[in-house]
Amino acid sequence: APFDTVIHGGTIVTAAESFRGDIALKDGRIAAIAESIAGGERRIDAGGRLVMPGGIEAHCHIAQESSSGVMSADDYYTGSVSAAFGGNSCFVPFAAQHRGQSIADVLATYDGRAAPNSVLDYSYHLIVSDPTPTVLHEELPRAFARGITSFKVFMTYDLMNVGDAGLLDILTVAKAHGALTMVHAENNDMVKWMNRRLADAGLTAPKYHAVSRPELAEEEAIHRAVSLAKLVDAPLFVVHVSTRGGAAIVARERDAGTRLFAETCPQYLAFTRADLDRPGMEGAKYICSPPLRDGETQAALWGHVARGTFDSVSSDHAPYRFDAGGKFLNGADAPYPKIANGMPGIAARLPYLFSEGVVAGRIDLQQFAALSAGNAARIFGLSSKGSLMPGHDADIAIWDPEERRVVTLEDQHDAMDYTPFDGMTLTGWPVTVLSRGAVVVHEGRLEAARGQGRFVARQPSGTGRMRGHRAPEFEALRAEGHEIAP
């Protein structure tokens, strides 16, 4: 047969339009898109539902130890299965360097975790916590050469943050290679100062987590990170923006032409810090960093999603179970700084965004395709993914835009014992998901084989050409014949 699979009778959603048609797949790629395509060893009846680019989950923590040594609940099997049930065809978790580790060792460790287990195609963003000269000038270029074209740095956490000079070094190396630097922007000293004051006052219940990480800590750090990136004219991606002030900085800089990219996450749209004050220790389920904010922030962030301030809405799936192996590693009534930090949501991200975004009328289907897959593919160098075009990977999700269902834990198919989205009624669900032509989930049932996903060597970040607008001080130096920051 000329085609392996034909998906027929769906409404095909591309970045530009939606139209009735069929899609033919061959050898893992999209071979043809036309009004009607005959044949195919396997025919999948889309039944008038939406045929969309499979989601790309560009921010999730899978088989990752936190700096304090807690392993995430999801490994590459449960993490990828959960992602697939949530409409994703590909994901890009983090490979985290802890201080003293060589990047080669880190990547070998994650290869061992991912390759035998993932049901989806995957890559990694490399977290850099120890930018020694060897890491900067030998190991990062080597990671880049094997297709890891984004590096994440922290401005907070004593064990992870690289300091402003370290961030400048990483930005400079990334720029030289066409890699993208991602940043977790919160002012470390502000948070530490707040923690100390709160502890002295005996205020350690989960709700004080949100007090300890003020909006100003994020706003200040985003402004600082953007200033550092502008100094050396390097592109920057700000992860998990949670504040009005932070989003406003991003919007203003983008309007001014700064090569700045950003995401927010469903938890900042769906929940507030009031959720941290649920009875008993229930609030611990909502401890994540940056923390949940208030209702006005939610509305403002939705406005930014609709206006295009954010390139993607990512889950920041950071799964720690509500038990002694996860959230409560330091005891059942640990103070908030000792409770594992993160919320799960890799399966809920897209159903939430579809229901509250598309169905609620805040964004259209083309925006949904861009926020769920297209922009991440372009920005993170997944050049064969993220849109439905002949020649692209057959990464496809079929959605029933009318199915109305209550979120349950079982629906998540992850290794967690809670979902913060539990009980929420959402309209619009993925029913069938393919990754590189292989059916992973079909009509709500898992068909994938463990380990079928492949590592994707990514292209240089597609963040556009250099503007050549370094800080003027460098140009003055260059006029004298000196070059200190290529």
Ligand code: DUC
């Ligand atoms: N940063 C993340 O990106 N995820 C979980 C916790 C954190 O600090």
Ligand code: ZN
């Ligand atoms: Zn057909």
Ligand code: ZN
């Ligand atoms: Zn982070």
Ligand code: ZN
């Ligand atoms: Zn994260």
